[in-house]
Amino acid sequence: MGRRRPGTPTLEEVAARAGVGRGTVSRVINNAAGVKESTRRAVRRAIEELEYVPNLAARSLAGRRADAVALVVTEPDWRSFAEPFFSEIVRSLGDALSDTGMQLLLTLVRSDAERQRFLEYARGGRVDGVLLLSVRAGDRLPDMLAEARLPTVLLGRRSGEEYVSYVDADNIGGARSAVSQLLRQGRRVVATITGPLDMYAAQCRLRGYQEALTLAGLEGEQTLVAESDFTAESGRRAMAELIERHPDIDGVLAASDTTAAGALEALRAAGRRVPEDVAVIGFDDFPLAQRTTPRLSTVRQPIEEIGRAMVRLLLEEMEEGAVAWRHVILRTELVLREST
Amino acid sequence: MGRRRPGTPTLEEVAARAGVGRGTVSRVINNAAGVKESTRRAVRRAIEELEYVPNLAARSLAGRRADAVALVVTEPDWRSFAEPFFSEIVRSLGDALSDTGMQLLLTLVRSDAERQRFLEYARGGRVDGVLLLSVRAGDRLPDMLAEARLPTVLLGRRSGEEYVSYVDADNIGGARSAVSQLLRQGRRVVATITGPLDMYAAQCRLRGYQEALTLAGLEGEQTLVAESDFTAESGRRAMAELIERHPDIDGVLAASDTTAAGALEALRAAGRRVPEDVAVIGFDDFPLAQRTTPRLSTVRQPIEEIGRAMVRLLLEEMEEGAVAWRHVILRTELVLREST
DNA sequence: GTGAAAGCGCTAACAA
DNA sequence: TTGTTAGCGCTTTCAC
Numbered sequence: 001m002g003r004r005r006p007g008t009p010t011l012e013e014v015a016a017r018a019g020v021g022r023g024t025v026s027r028v029i030n031n032a033a034g035v036k037e038s039t040r041r042a043v044r045r046a047i048e049e050l051e052y053v054p055n056l057a058a059r060s061l062a063g064r065r066a067d068a069v070a071l072v073v074t075e076p077d078w079r080s081f082a083e084p085f086f087s088e089i090v091r092s093l094g095d096a097l098s099d100t101g102m103q104l105l106l107t108l109v110r111s112d113a114e115r116q117r118f119l120e121y122a123r124g125g126r127v128d129g130v131l132l133l134s135v136r137a138g139d140r141l142p143d144m145l146a147e148a149r150l151p152t153v154l155l156g157r158r159s160g161e162e163y164v165s166y167v168d169a170d171n172i173g174g175a176r177s178a179v180s181q182l183l184r185q186g187r188r189v190v191a192t193i194t195g196p197l198d199m200y201a202a203q204c205r206l207r208g209y210q211e212a213l214t215l216a217g218l219e220g221e222q223t224l225v226a227e228s229d230f231t232a233e234s235g236r237r238a239m240a241e242l243i244e245r246h247p248d249i250d251g252v253l254a255a256s257d258t259t260a261a262g263a264l265e266a267l268r269a270a271g272r273r274v275p276e277d278v279a280v281i282g283f284d285d286f287p288l289a290q291r292t293t294p295r296l297s298t299v300r301q302p303i304e305e306i307g308r309a310m311v312r313l314l315l316e317e318m319e320e321g322a323v324a325w326r327h328v329i330l331r332t333e334l335v336l337r338e339s340t
Numbered sequence: 341m342g343r344r345r346p347g348t349p350t351l352e353e354v355a356a357r358a359g360v361g362r363g364t365v366s367r368v369i370n371n372a373a374g375v376k377e378s379t380r381r382a383v384r385r386a387i388e389e390l391e392y393v394p395n396l397a398a399r400s401l402a403g404r405r406a407d408a409v410a411l412v413v414t415e416p417d418w419r420s421f422a423e424p425f426f427s428e429i430v431r432s433l434g435d436a437l438s439d440t441g442m443q444l445l446l447t448l449v450r451s452d453a454e455r456q457r458f459l460e461y462a463r464g465g466r467v468d469g470v471l472l473l474s475v476r477a478g479d480r481l482p483d484m485l486a487e488a489r490l491p492t493v494l495l496g497r498r499s500g501e502e503y504v505s506y507v508d509a510d511n512i513g514g515a516r517s518a519v520s521q522l523l524r525q526g527r528r529v530v531a532t533i534t535g536p537l538d539m540y541a542a543q544c545r546l547r548g549y550q551e552a553l554t555l556a557g558l559e560g561e562q563t564l565v566a567e568s569d570f571t572a573e574s575g576r577r578a579m580a581e582l583i584e585r586h587p588d589i590d591g592v593l594a595a596s597d598t599t600a601a602g603a604l605e606a607l608r609a610a611g612r613r614v615p616e617d618v619a620v621i622g623f624d625d626f627p628l629a630q631r632t633t634p635r636l637s638t639v640r641q642p643i644e645e646i647g648r649a650m651v652r653l654l655l656e657e658m659e660e661g662a663v664a665w666r667h668v669i670l671r672t673e674l675v676l677r678e679s680t
Numbered sequence: 681g682t683g684a685a686a687g688c689g690c691t692a693a694c695a696a
Numbered sequence: 697t698t699g700t701t702a703g704c705g706c707t708t709t710c711a712c
Contacts, residue, residue, distance in 0.1 A: 015699095020699080053463045057400035063704085123393045401690085401707090404707090
């Protein structure tokens with residue numbers, strides 16, 4: 001399958017044509033210093049004439065590097081794949097990576113077979129590092145990558161005891177300040193639509209919600225909590241349930257902007273006015289969702305920062321040969337808009 | 341950066357430990373025939389004990405294959421990245437590829453620099469083939485890949501004269517039958533919300549729309565056509581425009597289910613009842629959009645088939661060494677639901 | 681059925 | 697500044 005065309009010129013042929021040694025050609029294509037300008041030009045011409053393209057397998061083998069990093073999306077995250085949050089993260093990672101000269105490779109891991117295949121791919125040296133998105137609590141993939149000593153950075157911890165390098169947002173603090181704000185406004189029956197509770201981030205946001213209630217001397221009620229999976233549809237369902245159980249709800253903290261948008265729809269369908277009757281605050285902040293529901297208040301996660309930080313940690317680990325794990329927790333910011 | 345751990349065992353060490361030659365180990369890890377069962381077992385044990393993992397760069401170099409294919413998303417498609425259609429396509433491609441043992445690598449190409457980097461990556465032999473999504477009319481990437489004799493398959497033609505291998509849906513026929521159906525129902529003022537008109541697929545659908553009108557002895561009006569970019573938001577805008585221009589609209593063919601959903605919202609906002617006052621038919625068919633707007637009629641594109649066909653064409657090209665281009669046009673199906 | 685040997689095309693260290 | 701050389705770890709004949 002797919003053998004390369006035999007006629008492909010090699011570095012050696014380029015060297016012959018340019019009348020120099022292979023080492024010199026190698027230096028030129030790698031922009032290494034220490035080559036006379038005239039030689040460099042001669043080599044460049046030979047490259048053009050032969051339409052030479054370096055063989056990356058050979059380069060990897062000799063140079064022990066792949067010049068590529070993988071961004072892995074595992075099955076449970078699949079639905080978020082279609083969410084703006086996800087595409088924004090990918091965009092920001094692409095930006096952050098763009099001047100490193102490394103290829104960003106997005107890989108989907110949906111079955112155990114695919115998980116295995118990816119592991120072989122990564123351990124086989126096809127990538128220099130791995131970025132993982134919002135891994136579930138029980139996922140062992142990060143451990144296996146760490147064992148193989150592959151530089152690995154998670155977006156979001158799996159638990160409070162996460163050791164593998166990660167970048168996370170201050171979920172507890174963000175949720176707490178959002179709910180405190182609602183209470184400060186005089187809202188009294190504040191509910192929350194959580195994310196999937198097998199994600200640590202969702203647990204943290206729930207904890208922040210509860211802390212804010214406690215701080216205000218209120219008691220959290222189980223029936224004021226409903227779970228979603230970050231989609232608008234699940235937000236709609238969760239909100240409908242909550243209204244059913246507590247017709248007097250006047251404030252909501254939602255798992256994401258998308259969920260919040262769903263919640264808004266459910267509220268309107270139920271005849272509630274927003275924000276007069278009910279105030280809604282979502283989590284995350286990204287252009288697309290804002291475009292759709294511009295009046296939504298949010299706990300903003302700095303997405304550009306997340307991408308930059310993940311790439312920075314990854315590069316650091318690659319640089320030093322994975323001797324230490326690094327953790328970064330980015331602050332969130334409460335952004336209030338009309339609807340609150 | 342990212343040098344591999346020095347301690348990594350090689351095939352040679354495995355051979356030594358198992359007391360066999362390197363060739364034998366190679367045969368075992370590649371499941372080649374012609375190895376005595378007892379030898380095979382011995383080699384397997386050595387592999388386990390040493391935790392041996394094959395170096396894929398070396399394998400690529402010697403074997404002239406990458407065992408990976410790239411799925412490229414170019415900038416203008418970026419927004420569709422967040423659309424369910426896109427994730428469904430990726431899912432179906434993943435399924436179709438899953439038993440070939442090849443890695444699916446999703447790559448984003450947003451700038452010319454990234455385009456160049458990807459080209460080097462692909463021509464450098466890191467992938468055995470390339471799948472491209474809905475390429476714009478003027479995009480030269482397919483030509484460059486073809487020139488490099490890389491097996492390449494497009495989803496959607498760039499124009500009627502496309503030569504590079506592609507899988508496409510019968511857009512003209514699908515649009516025509518949808519509009520004919522509307523007219524047959526007695527709808528008289530049928531508008532269309534097109535996709536981006538620099539995409540051949542969008543042009544075809546517009547043509548099908550016009551053909552149906554002509555067939556019915558009607559004359560197409562410029563003002564009954566509005567352009568969208570496949571997003572719900574643009575559908576909303578386009579529909580609002582159309583109603584403004586033609587308050588008597590009673591039928592709409594939309595560029596996609598997502599666009600149709602946006603159109604529905606705009607219609608309802610304008611006080612129109614659907615389908616009593618206005619019937620809407622979208623293009624595409626995928627679970628997520630159907631979940632959101634279950635009552636929408638659609639011109640169904642067989643997504644599973646698309647993935648399968650693309651992978652089949654790619655494998656065929658890889659097999660024979662890219663000596664011919666192949667074209668497949670899949671039929672569409674009109675699926676009527678309540679709202680029509 | 682198995683071992684030995686000849687590359688695959690490049691980088692990097694060392695000479696010159 | 698440049699050429700030479702020794703691998704990188706695997707697949708694949710070709711003998712045995």
